[in-house]
Amino acid sequence: MSEHTLKATGRKVEGKGASRRLRHAASIPAIVYGGKSEPKAIQLDHEKIWLAQQNEWFYSSILNLDIDGTTEAVLLRDIQRHPFKQIIMHLDFQRVDLNAALKASVPLHFIGQEGSPAGKSADVVITHELNEVTVSCLPRDLPEFIEIDLSNLKVGDIVHLSDVKLPKGVELPELKLGKEHDVAVVIAKHGRVEAEETAEAPSAEVPATKAAKKDEK
CATH class of the missing domain: 2.170.120.20 (Ribosomal protein L25, C-terminal domain)
Structure with missing residues (x-):
């Protein structure tokens, strides 16, 4: 299994307005859910994710999601794109238990x-x-x-x-x-x-x- 790390930061302000401001700042709003922890709102750099999503591994590999220095193993479960612009609107990541199928x-x-x-x-x-x-x-x-x-x-x-x-x-x-x-x-x-x-x-x-x-x- 290849190692792929994505860097993210936590975000406290949620909602459509906050997400719109993030996109204008070239960031992608996202959510991490699953496991024993509560869902967590995060944001990622759009340019880096745009390059990453052009690879197959982005969709089918276990990803190391580095959130403010803390790494979680996740799988991409959903990606929302703009209907005609080259913009990623939102990402959903699911936490992975490394010891469970x-x-x-x-x-x-x-x-x-x-x-x-x-x-x-x-x-x-x-x-x-x-x-x-x-x-x-x-x-x-x-x-x-x-x-x-x-x-x-x-x-x-x-x-x-x-x-x-x-x-x-x-x-x-x-x-x-x-x-x-x-x-x-x-x-x-x-x-x-x-x-x-x-x-x-x-x-x-x-x-x-x-x-x-x-x-x-």
């Missing part, structure tokens, strides 16, 4: 696809059905990403959730819910098959269209 979303990295038998075939379509998975593990075992090797992928192959090779100490809770939850992660099939399936799919009529046709009779 947690659930978190981890991105998938696909490697070897272009050199695989399926990847070399011009008429084969390879689809990634999932780009991330929810894992369960101790914080020290939380991976920043999970790698899926597709170098042997052939036409007609389906990589299921149960085929994903997991790091030591990491589980997929979804697989404990039954075989129907062992969903496809990657599918390789001929492009013409996909085209035929699309063409054969029945066109759904919206109720308004049906009513209109009924009125015409």
